[in-house]
Each structure stands twice: as structure tokens, then as C-alpha cells.
Amino acid sequence: MHAQAVRTHGTLTSATGTGRVGFIDAEDIAAVAAHALADSPLPGHDLVLTGPEALTYDDIATTLTELTGRPVRHHPVTRDQLRDHLATAMPTEFATLLANLDHDLAHGAGSHLTDTVERVTGHPPLNFRTHAERWYRDNRPRRGA
Incomplete structure (x- = not known):
């Protein structure tokens, strides 16, 4: 929903307020999973x-x-506003869960950083800007396409 809202309206709606999140790239998650499954x-x-x-x-x-x-x-909203917004596209129970997660992030639940990716894989995790630059480079609409 975030990607569609950014493309269509130029907004990111959340109940996170000024809470911080240690956003992680999916490739880093996969790399850690591969090491965790293969290493003894x-x-x-x-x-x-x-x-x-x-x-x-x-x-x-x-x-x-x-x-x-x-x-x-x-676009910051309250937990209840986010739940109601999300419930237009998914079951209310899941919308409530996601809104509660945002509420927790607003209160510091996501601000802690770890060195796990680098410790397990030997390489530092990708930062958000680099991830977004790669995605935008590979997925932006081309002229004449």
C-alpha cells in the first residue's frame, strides 16, 4: 500500500510519528537466513x-x-485512523495488528540497531538510500516505453 500511495498521491501514511525504524533490505534478510541455515x-x-x-x-x-x-x-495519523484506512484493503484484524505495530514504533520499538547482518554475513547491511537508488534505477518508467 505504501508504494501505491507514494506513486499515486506522494504520501506515506503511518502512525509512527517521529519513531525511528532500522529498515532492512530483503537481500540482507535472505543472506542471514542462508548463513543461519547452512552454517553449523x-x-x-x-x-x-x-x-x-x-x-x-x-x-x-x-x-x-x-x-x-x-x-x-x-502523512502521520493516529493508530485508529491507520487501522480504519488499512481495513479498507485487508481484514480488520490484520489492519489492527499493523496499526498497533506502527504505534509501537512511534514509542521507540524499532529504534534499536544491531550488527547481526555484518556479524553473520561478513558484509554490512545496505542502507535505505542505496536500496532506493537501486530500485528506482531498475524500475523507473523509461521514455518511450
């Missing part, structure tokens, strides 16, 4: 994965604006 012995603890920096949704909007040249803004 398996870790005897949970592997908490984060990206290298904790960003707000305002930070994400600023980066997307800079990369695309189109204005993107973070």
Missing part, C-alpha cells in the same frame, strides 16, 4: 536483524523526494 552450529539465540540506521518516515519521504524528483511527504 545454528545460533543458539534469536537473530535480530536491522539495517544500519534508524530512520523516521519523514526521513524516508525526504529520500524518496530527492531520488524521484517528485514530492513525497509523510
Whole structure:
């Protein structure tokens, strides 16, 4: 829903407020999973994965604006407003779960960073800007296409 809202309206709607999130690239998650499954012995603890920096949704909007040249803004809403918005596209129970997660992020639940990706894979996690630059380069509409 975020991608569609950014493309259509130039907005990121969340109940995260100014909470920070250690956004992580899916390829880093996959790399850690591959190591965890292939290496012996398996870790005897949970592997908490984060990206290298904790960003707000305002930070994400600023980066997307800079990369695309189109204005993107973070539209903060309350937990209940987000739940109601999401419930138009998914079951209410799942919308409630997601809205509660945003609420937790607003209160610091996602701000902690770990070194797990680098410790397990030997390479640092990809930051959001680099991920977004790659995605935009590979997926933006081409002239005449």
C-alpha cells in the first residue's frame, strides 16, 4: 500500500510519528537466513536483524523526494485512523495488528540497531538510500516505453 500511495498521491501514511525504524533490505534478510541455515552450529539465540540506521518516515519521504524528483511527504495519523484506512484493503484484524505495530514504533520499538547482518554475513547491511537508488534505477518508467 505504501508504494501505491507514494506513486499515486506522494504520501506515506503511518502512525509512527517521529519513531525511528532500522529498515532492512530483503537481500540482507535472505543472506542471514542462508548463513543461519547452512552454517553449523545454528545460533543458539534469536537473530535480530536491522539495517544500519534508524530512520523516521519523514526521513524516508525526504529520500524518496530527492531520488524521484517528485514530492513525497509523510502523512502521520493516529493508530485508529491507520487501522480504519488499512481495513479498507485487508481484514480488520490484520489492519489492527499493523496499526498497533506502527504505534509501537512511534514509542521507540524499532529504534534499536544491531550488527547481526555484518556479524553473520561478513558484509554490512545496505542502507535505505542505496536500496532506493537501486530500485528506482531498475524500475523507473523509461521514455518511450
